[in-house]
Amino acid sequence: MREQVKTYVLLGLVLSSITLTSRLLFGLPMMETVKPSSFEQLVFGELRPVSRQVLPELRLQEKGEFRVIKPWEQNHASVWESVQQLIFYSQVPALAEAPPAETNGLRLWAVFPVSIPPSVWGGSQRLVGLEISDMVWLKSDPQFVWYHDIKDGWLKARLMVLSDEWEFAISSAFAEASLYRFLEAGVLEKLGLSAQGEILLPAEAPVLASRLVGSESLDRDKLVRSIFVDTALVRQIEERDGAFIYTDGHKGLRLFAHGEVEFSAPSSEPGSEMMETIPALRRTAQYLQLMGGWQDHLYLNHLVREESFLFSRRQWDSYLVSFISVQHGTRLVSANPPVKLRFSDRGIIYYKRQVRTLTTTVEEQRPLIEPLDALQTVAQLLDEDDKSHALTEIFPAYFLHSAAGLSSVAPPVWVILFNNNRAAVIHGQTGIFMAWLE
Structure with missing residues:
Protein backbone atom coordinates (compact mmCIF):
# COMPACT_ATOMS: atom_id res chain seq x y z
CA MET A 1 0.00 0.00 0.00
CA ARG A 2 2.81 2.36 0.97
CA GLU A 3 4.58 1.63 -2.30
CA GLN A 4 1.47 2.60 -4.27
CA VAL A 5 1.18 5.91 -2.39
CA LYS A 6 4.85 6.65 -3.05
CA THR A 7 4.32 5.86 -6.72
CA TYR A 8 1.36 8.30 -6.99
CA VAL A 9 3.24 11.05 -5.14
CA LEU A 10 6.29 10.59 -7.36
CA LEU A 11 4.08 10.68 -10.47
CA GLY A 12 2.46 13.91 -9.26
CA LEU A 13 5.84 15.53 -8.66
CA VAL A 14 7.02 14.56 -12.14
CA LEU A 15 3.89 16.02 -13.78
CA SER A 16 4.19 19.23 -11.75
CA SER A 17 7.82 19.56 -12.75
CA ILE A 18 6.97 19.12 -16.43
CA THR A 19 4.16 21.73 -16.22
CA LEU A 20 6.30 24.33 -14.43
CA THR A 21 9.21 23.76 -16.81
CA SER A 22 6.96 24.26 -19.87
CA ARG A 23 5.58 27.52 -18.46
CA LEU A 24 9.11 28.72 -17.73
CA LEU A 25 10.22 27.95 -21.28
CA PHE A 26 7.11 28.89 -23.29
CA GLY A 27 5.26 31.34 -21.03
CA LEU A 28 1.62 31.34 -19.93
CA PRO A 29 -1.06 30.08 -22.30
CA MET A 30 -2.84 32.65 -24.53
CA MET A 31 -5.46 34.75 -22.74
CA GLU A 32 -8.30 33.29 -24.83
CA THR A 33 -7.77 29.96 -23.05
CA VAL A 34 -7.43 31.58 -19.64
CA LYS A 35 -10.30 34.10 -19.84
CA PRO A 36 -12.25 33.60 -23.03
CA SER A 37 -15.00 35.96 -21.86
CA SER A 38 -12.55 38.86 -21.66
CA PHE A 39 -12.28 38.79 -25.46
CA GLU A 40 -16.04 38.87 -26.05
CA GLN A 41 -17.02 42.18 -27.68
CA LEU A 42 -20.56 43.26 -26.84
CA VAL A 43 -22.87 45.66 -28.69
CA PHE A 44 -25.86 47.87 -27.88
CA GLY A 45 -28.90 47.36 -30.08
CA GLU A 46 -29.10 47.00 -33.84
CA LEU A 47 -26.73 48.39 -36.45
CA ARG A 48 -28.62 51.30 -38.02
CA PRO A 49 -28.56 51.07 -41.87
CA VAL A 50 -27.55 54.19 -43.79
CA SER A 51 -31.02 54.44 -45.37
CA ARG A 52 -32.45 55.06 -41.88
CA LEU A 183 -41.63 84.29 -41.98
CA GLU A 184 -41.82 87.33 -44.24
CA ALA A 185 -38.63 89.18 -45.11
CA GLY A 186 -40.25 92.49 -44.19
CA VAL A 187 -40.66 91.39 -40.57
CA LEU A 188 -36.97 90.59 -40.36
CA GLU A 189 -35.95 93.86 -42.00
CA LYS A 190 -37.77 95.83 -39.30
CA LEU A 191 -35.66 94.02 -36.71
CA GLY A 192 -32.44 94.55 -38.68
CA LEU A 193 -32.14 90.83 -39.39
CA SER A 194 -31.85 88.64 -42.48
CA ALA A 195 -32.62 85.00 -43.24
CA GLN A 196 -30.80 82.20 -44.99
CA GLY A 197 -33.40 80.19 -46.87
CA GLU A 198 -37.04 79.85 -45.91
CA ILE A 199 -37.90 80.26 -42.22
CA LEU A 200 -41.06 78.37 -41.29
CA LEU A 201 -42.97 78.99 -38.06
CA PRO A 202 -45.75 76.86 -36.55
CA ALA A 203 -49.13 78.25 -37.61
CA GLU A 204 -50.43 77.64 -34.09
CA ALA A 205 -48.52 78.15 -30.86
CA PRO A 206 -47.20 74.83 -29.49
CA VAL A 207 -48.78 73.80 -26.19
CA LEU A 208 -46.09 72.47 -23.84
CA ALA A 209 -45.20 72.13 -20.16
CA SER A 210 -41.94 71.72 -18.26
CA ARG A 211 -40.86 68.10 -17.84
CA LEU A 212 -38.74 66.17 -15.40
CA VAL A 213 -35.43 64.93 -16.79
CA GLY A 214 -33.79 61.57 -16.22
CA SER A 215 -30.40 60.14 -17.18
CA GLU A 216 -29.56 57.28 -19.49
CA SER A 217 -28.25 54.31 -17.54
CA LEU A 218 -25.74 52.19 -19.45
CA ASP A 219 -24.37 48.86 -18.26
CA ARG A 220 -20.85 49.86 -17.20
CA ASP A 221 -19.34 46.38 -17.49
CA LYS A 222 -20.93 45.85 -20.90
CA LEU A 223 -19.66 49.23 -22.15
CA VAL A 224 -16.10 48.47 -21.02
CA ARG A 225 -16.17 45.05 -22.68
CA SER A 226 -17.58 46.50 -25.91
CA ILE A 227 -14.74 49.03 -26.21
CA PHE A 228 -11.75 47.07 -24.88
CA VAL A 229 -11.43 43.71 -26.62
CA ASP A 230 -8.94 42.38 -24.04
CA THR A 231 -10.18 43.53 -20.63
CA ALA A 232 -7.24 41.82 -18.93
CA LEU A 233 -5.06 44.73 -20.10
CA VAL A 234 -7.40 47.44 -18.81
CA ARG A 235 -6.70 49.44 -15.64
CA GLN A 236 -9.56 50.91 -13.60
CA ILE A 237 -9.17 54.16 -11.66
CA GLU A 238 -11.87 55.61 -9.41
CA GLU A 239 -11.81 59.41 -9.02
CA ARG A 240 -12.93 61.43 -6.03
CA ASP A 241 -16.05 62.66 -7.82
CA GLY A 242 -17.23 59.09 -8.35
CA ALA A 243 -16.14 58.86 -11.99
CA PHE A 244 -14.35 55.76 -13.28
CA ILE A 245 -11.48 55.79 -15.77
CA TYR A 246 -10.57 52.73 -17.84
CA THR A 247 -7.42 52.64 -19.95
CA ASP A 248 -5.19 50.13 -21.71
CA GLY A 249 -2.45 52.69 -22.35
CA HIS A 250 -3.65 53.53 -25.87
CA LYS A 251 -7.23 54.65 -25.35
CA GLY A 252 -9.24 55.83 -22.37
CA LEU A 253 -12.87 55.66 -21.24
CA ARG A 254 -14.30 57.88 -18.51
CA LEU A 255 -17.72 57.20 -16.97
CA PHE A 256 -19.22 59.94 -14.80
CA ALA A 257 -21.65 59.37 -11.94
CA HIS A 258 -24.30 61.51 -13.69
CA GLY A 259 -24.27 59.26 -16.77
CA GLU A 260 -21.85 61.12 -19.06
CA VAL A 261 -19.46 59.04 -21.17
CA GLU A 262 -16.16 60.26 -22.63
CA PHE A 263 -13.78 58.23 -24.78
CA SER A 264 -10.54 59.22 -26.49
CA ALA A 265 -8.00 57.41 -28.65
CA PRO A 266 -5.27 59.87 -29.73
CA SER A 267 -3.56 57.17 -31.82
CA SER A 268 -6.42 57.39 -34.36
CA GLU A 269 -5.36 60.93 -35.25
CA PRO A 270 -4.43 62.06 -37.81
CA GLY A 271 -6.28 60.14 -40.51
CA SER A 272 -4.47 59.02 -43.61
CA GLU A 273 -7.24 58.66 -46.20
CA MET A 274 -10.47 60.41 -47.07
CA MET A 275 -13.75 58.54 -46.69
CA GLU A 276 -16.85 59.09 -48.77
CA THR A 277 -20.13 59.96 -47.07
CA ILE A 278 -21.67 56.48 -47.07
CA PRO A 279 -18.62 54.74 -45.49
CA ALA A 280 -18.47 57.56 -42.91
CA LEU A 281 -22.13 56.99 -42.04
CA ARG A 282 -21.56 53.25 -41.72
CA ARG A 283 -18.71 53.91 -39.32
CA THR A 284 -20.93 56.23 -37.31
CA ALA A 285 -23.52 53.48 -36.87
CA GLN A 286 -20.85 50.96 -35.87
CA TYR A 287 -19.38 53.27 -33.22
CA LEU A 288 -22.78 53.99 -31.71
CA GLN A 289 -23.63 50.30 -31.61
CA LEU A 290 -20.42 49.67 -29.64
CA MET A 291 -20.69 52.69 -27.36
CA GLY A 292 -24.21 52.86 -25.98
CA GLY A 293 -26.54 52.35 -28.93
CA TRP A 294 -28.58 54.48 -31.34
CA GLN A 295 -31.79 55.14 -29.42
CA ASP A 296 -34.97 55.82 -31.36
CA HIS A 297 -35.07 59.45 -30.19
CA LEU A 298 -31.57 60.23 -31.53
CA TYR A 299 -31.36 61.79 -35.01
CA LEU A 300 -28.31 62.66 -37.08
CA ASN A 301 -27.80 66.43 -37.15
CA HIS A 302 -24.33 67.12 -38.60
CA LEU A 303 -21.65 65.20 -40.45
CA VAL A 304 -18.72 67.47 -41.26
CA ARG A 305 -15.45 66.55 -42.92
CA GLU A 306 -12.52 68.34 -41.28
CA GLU A 307 -9.28 68.88 -43.18
CA SER A 308 -5.87 69.74 -41.78
CA PHE A 309 -2.32 69.92 -43.13
CA LEU A 310 0.99 68.94 -41.59
CA PHE A 311 4.33 70.58 -42.36
CA SER A 312 4.71 68.20 -45.27
CA ARG A 313 1.53 69.76 -46.72
CA ARG A 314 -0.05 66.33 -46.69
CA GLN A 315 -3.76 66.50 -46.04
CA TRP A 316 -5.37 64.62 -43.14
CA ASP A 317 -9.07 64.01 -42.79
CA SER A 318 -11.39 63.43 -39.88
CA TYR A 319 -15.16 63.52 -39.53
CA LEU A 320 -17.20 65.28 -36.86
CA VAL A 321 -20.70 63.90 -36.22
CA SER A 322 -23.36 65.18 -33.82
CA PHE A 323 -26.91 64.18 -32.96
CA ILE A 324 -30.11 65.73 -31.65
CA SER A 325 -32.66 64.21 -29.29
CA VAL A 326 -36.40 64.45 -30.00
CA GLN A 327 -38.83 63.28 -27.34
CA HIS A 328 -42.60 63.73 -27.10
CA GLY A 329 -42.40 65.28 -30.57
CA THR A 330 -40.10 68.11 -29.42
CA ARG A 331 -36.34 68.61 -29.50
CA LEU A 332 -34.33 68.55 -26.28
CA VAL A 333 -31.43 71.04 -26.39
CA SER A 334 -28.54 71.84 -24.07
CA ALA A 335 -25.03 73.25 -24.23
CA ASN A 336 -23.79 69.94 -25.65
CA PRO A 337 -25.41 67.51 -28.09
CA PRO A 338 -26.50 64.16 -26.61
CA VAL A 339 -23.90 62.36 -28.73
CA LYS A 340 -20.85 63.80 -30.45
CA LEU A 341 -17.96 61.91 -32.03
CA ARG A 342 -14.92 62.48 -34.19
CA PHE A 343 -13.17 59.77 -36.16
CA SER A 344 -10.77 59.14 -39.04
CA ASP A 345 -10.10 56.17 -41.29
CA ARG A 346 -7.85 54.88 -38.49
CA GLY A 347 -10.63 54.75 -35.94
CA ILE A 348 -12.54 56.83 -33.43
CA ILE A 349 -10.65 59.80 -31.99
CA TYR A 350 -13.12 61.27 -29.52
CA TYR A 351 -16.60 60.34 -28.31
CA LYS A 352 -18.85 62.14 -25.83
CA ARG A 353 -22.29 60.96 -24.81
CA GLN A 354 -24.83 62.21 -22.31
CA VAL A 355 -28.33 61.14 -23.27
CA ARG A 356 -31.12 62.54 -21.12
CA THR A 357 -34.74 61.41 -21.10
CA LEU A 358 -37.85 63.54 -20.65
CA THR A 359 -40.40 62.05 -18.28
CA THR A 360 -43.59 63.46 -16.71
CA THR A 361 -44.81 67.04 -16.86
CA VAL A 362 -44.59 69.17 -13.70
CA GLU A 363 -47.25 71.74 -14.59
CA GLU A 364 -50.25 72.37 -16.77
CA GLN A 365 -49.56 72.63 -20.47
CA ARG A 366 -49.79 76.17 -21.84
CA PRO A 367 -49.32 77.77 -25.27
CA LEU A 368 -45.89 79.24 -25.93
CA ILE A 369 -45.46 82.93 -26.66
CA GLU A 370 -45.41 84.02 -30.29
CA PRO A 371 -42.05 83.18 -31.93
CA LEU A 372 -41.88 86.75 -33.27
CA ASP A 373 -41.92 88.04 -29.69
CA ALA A 374 -39.00 85.75 -28.90
CA LEU A 375 -37.22 86.95 -32.04
CA GLN A 376 -37.72 90.58 -31.02
CA THR A 377 -36.11 89.84 -27.64
CA VAL A 378 -33.08 88.35 -29.38
CA ALA A 379 -32.80 91.25 -31.83
CA GLN A 380 -32.50 93.66 -28.89
CA LEU A 381 -29.53 91.66 -27.58
CA LEU A 382 -27.57 91.73 -30.84
CA ASP A 383 -25.06 94.35 -31.90
CA GLU A 384 -24.47 95.27 -35.53
CA ASP A 385 -21.81 92.60 -36.04
CA ASP A 386 -24.10 89.92 -34.65
CA LYS A 387 -26.93 91.03 -36.94
CA SER A 388 -24.73 90.34 -39.95
CA HIS A 389 -25.30 86.62 -39.34
CA ALA A 390 -28.40 85.28 -41.04
CA LEU A 391 -31.23 83.52 -39.28
CA THR A 392 -31.58 79.85 -40.30
CA GLU A 393 -34.25 78.32 -38.05
CA ILE A 394 -36.71 78.98 -35.23
CA PHE A 395 -38.14 76.00 -33.39
CA PRO A 396 -39.73 75.04 -30.04
CA ALA A 397 -37.73 72.82 -27.71
CA TYR A 398 -37.12 71.69 -24.15
CA PHE A 399 -33.98 73.16 -22.59
CA LEU A 400 -31.45 71.71 -20.15
CA HIS A 401 -29.87 74.78 -18.62
CA SER A 402 -26.94 73.10 -16.86
CA ALA A 403 -23.85 72.61 -19.00
CA ALA A 404 -23.16 69.34 -17.19
CA GLY A 405 -26.68 68.15 -17.86
CA LEU A 406 -27.58 68.02 -14.17
CA SER A 407 -30.86 69.93 -14.49
CA SER A 408 -33.85 68.07 -13.11
CA VAL A 409 -36.49 70.08 -15.02
CA ALA A 410 -36.51 71.15 -18.69
CA PRO A 411 -38.77 74.13 -19.49
CA PRO A 412 -40.21 74.74 -22.98
CA VAL A 413 -38.32 77.36 -24.99
CA TRP A 414 -37.93 78.95 -28.40
CA VAL A 415 -34.54 78.34 -30.03
CA ILE A 416 -33.39 80.92 -32.59
CA LEU A 417 -30.50 79.64 -34.70
CA PHE A 418 -28.08 81.69 -36.82
CA ASN A 419 -25.76 80.59 -39.62
CA ASN A 420 -22.67 80.91 -37.40
CA ASN A 421 -24.07 77.96 -35.38
CA ARG A 422 -24.93 80.27 -32.49
CA ALA A 423 -28.39 79.90 -30.98
CA ALA A 424 -30.41 82.04 -28.58
CA VAL A 425 -32.72 80.34 -26.06
CA ILE A 426 -35.86 82.22 -24.98
CA HIS A 427 -38.21 80.87 -22.31
CA GLY A 428 -41.31 79.76 -24.16
CA GLN A 429 -43.83 81.08 -21.62
CA THR A 430 -42.18 84.07 -19.95
CA GLY A 431 -40.22 85.39 -22.95
CA ILE A 432 -37.08 85.81 -20.82
CA PHE A 433 -33.68 85.30 -22.45
CA MET A 434 -32.02 82.20 -20.96
CA ALA A 435 -28.76 81.44 -22.75
CA TRP A 436 -26.61 81.48 -25.85
CA LEU A 437 -25.62 78.09 -27.23
CA GLU A 438 -22.52 77.76 -29.38
Missing part, protein backbone atom coordinates in the same frame (compact mmCIF):
# COMPACT_ATOMS: atom_id res chain seq x y z
CA GLN A 53 -29.72 57.42 -40.68
CA VAL A 54 -30.37 60.42 -42.93
CA LEU A 55 -34.08 61.22 -42.99
CA PRO A 56 -35.33 64.40 -44.70
CA GLU A 57 -37.85 66.91 -43.47
CA LEU A 58 -40.76 66.80 -45.93
CA ARG A 59 -42.57 70.02 -46.90
CA LEU A 60 -45.62 70.58 -49.05
CA GLN A 61 -46.50 74.11 -50.14
CA GLU A 62 -49.93 74.74 -51.62
CA LYS A 63 -51.59 78.12 -52.12
CA GLY A 64 -49.33 79.84 -49.62
CA GLU A 65 -49.74 77.18 -46.94
CA PHE A 66 -46.93 74.95 -45.73
CA ARG A 67 -47.44 71.50 -44.28
CA VAL A 68 -44.41 69.82 -42.75
CA ILE A 69 -43.66 66.23 -41.72
CA LYS A 70 -40.60 65.89 -39.49
CA PRO A 71 -38.51 62.68 -39.51
CA TRP A 72 -39.77 61.75 -36.03
CA GLU A 73 -43.46 62.03 -36.87
CA GLN A 74 -45.50 58.85 -37.11
CA ASN A 75 -46.37 58.92 -40.81
CA HIS A 76 -42.96 60.07 -42.03
CA ALA A 77 -41.81 56.60 -43.13
CA SER A 78 -44.81 55.97 -45.38
CA VAL A 79 -44.76 59.45 -46.94
CA TRP A 80 -41.00 59.33 -47.52
CA GLU A 81 -41.43 55.97 -49.24
CA SER A 82 -43.80 57.63 -51.73
CA VAL A 83 -41.52 60.63 -52.24
CA GLN A 84 -38.62 58.30 -53.07
CA GLN A 85 -40.31 57.51 -56.37
CA LEU A 86 -38.87 60.80 -57.61
CA ILE A 87 -35.41 59.27 -57.13
CA PHE A 88 -36.34 55.93 -58.68
CA TYR A 89 -37.74 57.49 -61.87
CA SER A 90 -35.10 60.21 -62.40
CA GLN A 91 -33.12 60.36 -65.60
CA VAL A 92 -29.66 61.94 -65.98
CA PRO A 93 -29.74 65.44 -64.41
CA ALA A 94 -28.27 68.59 -65.95
CA LEU A 95 -27.23 71.96 -64.55
CA ALA A 96 -30.20 74.28 -64.09
CA GLU A 97 -31.49 77.38 -62.36
CA ALA A 98 -33.00 77.02 -58.90
CA PRO A 99 -36.63 75.85 -58.95
CA PRO A 100 -39.10 78.76 -58.94
CA ALA A 101 -40.83 79.57 -55.67
CA GLU A 102 -44.39 78.37 -56.15
CA THR A 103 -47.02 80.65 -54.66
CA ASN A 104 -50.25 79.19 -56.03
CA GLY A 105 -49.27 75.73 -57.25
CA LEU A 106 -48.04 72.67 -55.41
CA ARG A 107 -44.41 72.35 -54.33
CA LEU A 108 -42.94 69.27 -52.66
CA TRP A 109 -39.60 69.76 -50.94
CA ALA A 110 -37.35 67.25 -49.14
CA VAL A 111 -34.65 68.86 -46.95
CA PHE A 112 -31.86 66.54 -45.78
CA PRO A 113 -29.88 67.17 -42.56
CA VAL A 114 -26.61 66.29 -44.35
CA SER A 115 -25.75 65.98 -48.04
CA ILE A 116 -26.09 62.36 -49.10
CA PRO A 117 -25.94 60.25 -52.30
CA PRO A 118 -29.50 59.41 -53.41
CA SER A 119 -28.23 55.91 -54.24
CA VAL A 120 -28.66 55.17 -50.52
CA TRP A 121 -32.32 54.46 -51.27
CA GLY A 122 -31.71 52.23 -54.27
CA GLY A 123 -32.51 54.70 -56.98
CA SER A 124 -31.22 54.91 -60.50
CA GLN A 125 -27.58 54.53 -61.53
CA ARG A 126 -28.15 57.75 -63.44
CA LEU A 127 -27.75 59.66 -60.15
CA VAL A 128 -24.38 58.15 -59.21
CA GLY A 129 -21.89 60.79 -58.07
CA LEU A 130 -24.45 63.17 -56.61
CA GLU A 131 -24.64 64.25 -52.97
CA ILE A 132 -27.88 66.12 -52.45
CA SER A 133 -29.11 68.41 -49.69
CA ASP A 134 -32.52 69.24 -51.23
CA MET A 135 -34.99 67.70 -53.66
CA VAL A 136 -37.91 69.67 -55.19
CA TRP A 137 -40.91 68.73 -57.34
CA LEU A 138 -43.41 71.23 -58.78
CA LYS A 139 -46.94 70.55 -59.93
CA SER A 140 -46.52 73.26 -62.56
CA ASP A 141 -43.64 71.29 -64.11
CA PRO A 142 -44.46 67.69 -63.14
CA GLN A 143 -42.12 65.97 -65.59
CA PHE A 144 -39.01 67.18 -63.75
CA VAL A 145 -37.36 67.00 -60.35
CA TRP A 146 -34.66 69.34 -58.99
CA TYR A 147 -31.70 68.27 -56.88
CA HIS A 148 -29.31 70.53 -55.01
CA ASP A 149 -25.89 68.90 -55.28
CA ILE A 150 -23.08 69.73 -52.87
CA LYS A 151 -20.62 70.34 -55.75
CA ASP A 152 -22.63 71.48 -58.76
CA GLY A 153 -25.54 73.36 -57.20
CA TRP A 154 -29.01 72.96 -58.69
CA LEU A 155 -29.60 70.16 -61.19
CA LYS A 156 -32.77 69.30 -63.09
CA ALA A 157 -33.72 65.77 -64.16
CA ARG A 158 -36.57 64.57 -66.33
CA LEU A 159 -38.85 62.00 -64.73
CA MET A 160 -40.10 58.83 -66.24
CA VAL A 161 -43.84 58.39 -65.91
CA LEU A 162 -45.20 58.55 -62.37
CA SER A 163 -48.45 56.78 -61.58
CA ASP A 164 -51.65 58.82 -61.84
CA GLU A 165 -52.34 58.18 -58.17
CA TRP A 166 -48.97 59.49 -56.97
CA GLU A 167 -49.87 63.19 -56.73
CA PHE A 168 -53.17 62.40 -55.02
CA ALA A 169 -51.41 60.09 -52.55
CA ILE A 170 -48.88 62.80 -51.68
CA SER A 171 -51.57 65.45 -51.11
CA SER A 172 -53.61 63.03 -49.00
CA ALA A 173 -50.60 62.05 -46.91
CA PHE A 174 -49.95 65.68 -45.99
CA ALA A 175 -53.60 66.40 -45.15
CA GLU A 176 -53.04 65.79 -41.42
CA ALA A 177 -49.51 67.25 -41.32
CA SER A 178 -48.67 70.21 -39.09
CA LEU A 179 -49.39 73.60 -40.64
CA TYR A 180 -46.64 76.23 -40.83
CA ARG A 181 -46.39 79.80 -42.04
CA PHE A 182 -43.58 81.60 -43.84
